[in-house]
Amino acid sequence: MRYYLFNKPPGCVTAVRDEKYRTVMYYFPTELQALHPVGRLDMDSAGLLIMTDDGRVDRAILDPEHHLEKVYRVWCFGDPDDDTLRRVENGVVIRKKLSRPAVIRVISRFEVADMEKYMPAGRRERYMKNPHGKAFCAEVSVCEGRKHQVKLMIKAAGCTVCRLQRISVGNLCLGELPEGEYRPFDEKETEYITSIIERYTKTADDR
DSSP states (O other): OOEEEEEEOTTSBSSSOOSSSOBGGGGSOGGGTTOEEESOOOTTOEEEEEEESOTHHHHHHHOGGGOOOEEEEEEEESOOOHHHHHHHHTOOEETTEEOOOOEEEEEEEEEGGGGGGGSOHHHHHHHTTSTTSEEEEEEEEESOOOTTHHHHHHHHTTOEEEEEEEEEETTEEOTTOOTTOEEEOOHHHHHHHHHHHHHHHHHHHHO
């Protein structure tokens, strides 16, 4: 079994193949085309993806009952107060179902112009019409991976995500890996993912 960390760049889809858009597999050589991404990131999002040919990883990582923490760094338009963020942390309704509690930690607050390098080219002119508007960077920790969950949580706080980057899944961290690059798991990471699979298998058997 093979396990890799990949830093997905914006502008490609998290899929093995797609008829219209470039996929994450574009960044892997022929000999690694048997890999597949575990979970997904939106096309305009970036960050950590686990790439593997071990189908057991998908179930162990993605099952919300397994409570494996995923951390995202987001750069956003808006200026939410602490009370608003605490309310959102308790969960928001996504497709008629309340999300699990999360943790939102604001790292810094600044102006819209300070996020210019993160703005999609097609939207930059519109975003920069208000360069002195309020903006902030935060880390959001969740234990489930529902579609657009982090973006919808930020929206519920009255704000909009400009850029989203996943920086960790459990004990697996993106670190300094450049966008569009990948690397194999080291020995410690391989031991960790093996323990996650074993723990998930035992938990599933006990249900």
